[in-house]
Amino acid sequence: MMEQKKERVVVTKGAYLTSAVKKEQYPEVKRPEFVFIGRSNVGKSSLINSLTRVTNLARVSRQPGKTQTINYFEVGLKIDGSEERTDFYLVDLPGYGYAKTGKENRKIWKKFIDEYLLNSESIQFVCQLIDIRHDPMQSDIDMFRWLVTNGLPVLVIATKTDKLSRSAAQKQIARMKQVLGVPELDILPYSSLKNEGRSELLDSIATSLIK
Incomplete structure (x- = not known):
């Protein structure tokens, strides 16, 4: 029987x-923050549930645009068998680019999302989720450029990789780099259904926490 590979990072x-x-509602206790942003229905909630292995921690909705607030999840890790637990926040932002959301709502969302992203001093990096089945849309490109322009470290995550064959996924990742205009960009393929990409994302978070 094959011995199961021991995970370097364990979510506890x-x-x-x-x-x-608004700012007054942010958590009082400051912790490192890892932010998730993407178009509505890109799979943010599913990825958070996959990453933490807590079923329905983030509610998965069939209705795009359901997340209308900045949602904080408290997560604890043990790294390389350490007895000490390291705590941080996963921060789930409302999806962008949802056409059925009224213009007034979109303006309100943009205001409090921009305020958070530009003013939080605890952000380690932003995970921008993009559906691997499609080329990045204009809203994806605009968000990526806005994050980079404002000096926020970005990790692009290609979601729903289980929907494509391995070779099709590789081609689409190359295409995503081309559309975003950064050929050397690291893009992390992720399948929430199969937990593929989970250990790589946890490693990136752990590395950021212990540097």
Whole structure:
């Protein structure tokens, strides 16, 4: 019987903490923050559930545009067998680019999302999720450029990789780099269904926490 590979990073805690739409509602206790952003229905909630292995931690909705607040999840890790737990926040932002959301709502969302991204000093990096089945849309390109222009470190995650064959996924990742205009960009393929990409993302988070 094959010995199961020991994980370098083990999630020991995953819990919803709070929701916010303004600075006064951010958590009082400061912790490192890893932010998830993407178009509505790109799979943010599924990825958070996969990453933490807590079923329904982030509610998966069939209705795009359901997340309307900044949602904080408190997560604990043990790295390389350490007895000490390292706690941080996963921060789930409302999806962008959802056409059925009224213009007024979109303006309100943009205001509190921009305020958070530009003013939080705890952000380690932003995970921008893009559906691997399609070329990045204009809203994806605009968000990527906005994050880079404002000096926020970005990790692009190609979601729903289980929907494509391995070779088709590789071609599409090359295409995504071309459309985003950064040929040397690292893009992490992720399947929430199969947990593929999970250990790589946890490694990136752990590396950021211990540097």
